[in-house]
Amino acid sequence: MAERRDGHLLPYEEIEHAADYALRAYGHDLRELIQNAGHGMISLLVDPTALAPDYFAEIEADSETPEDLIVACLKELLYLEEEGRGIPVSFEVTQTDEQRMRAVCSVGLVPLEAARPHLRGTIKAVTYHDLHIARHDDIFSIVITFDT
Secondary structure (H helix, E strand, O other): OOEOOOOOEOOEEEEOOOOOEEEEEEEOOHHHHHHHHHHHHHHHHEOHHHOOOOEEEEEEEEOOOHHHHHHHHHHHHHHHHHOOOOEEEEEEEEEEEOOOOEEEEEEEEEOHHHHHHHEOOOOOEEOOOOOOEEEEOOEEEEEEEEEO
16 A cells, blocks of 8 residues: 555555556545546646646546446546547546446646646556456555556
8 A cells, every 4th residue: 555654645656567657546435536546647647736727627427337437537537638628637526426336527627738848648548457446444446557
């Protein structure tokens, strides 16, 4: 379990992967796990601390399983960039319904030109490679691999 020096849980950490990006996200529940996975994905794309959102978009995702719901949320997040709506710099899960496997999220965006000096990398797709949620005491974690 990854902990900061002050003893608090890290929201996510980048992990080694041979050809692509990968990260491990942590959370106390599904909402926090989705949110921290989103923060981690954004940090692979851009330095989110360098930019404040200019505008916001709402995304929604439905799924059959918690793992699929996380991937669906991240795919929706990536789709905003792909369709030219902006570069995501903030991400908040505003609603989750674990019975219906549904999440609603607010995404802070900036135009590509404003983000260009702070870009870190590109992600082509969110994958299902070795995707599963693990539980250690009261903390959940998930490893997510991204095609670059």
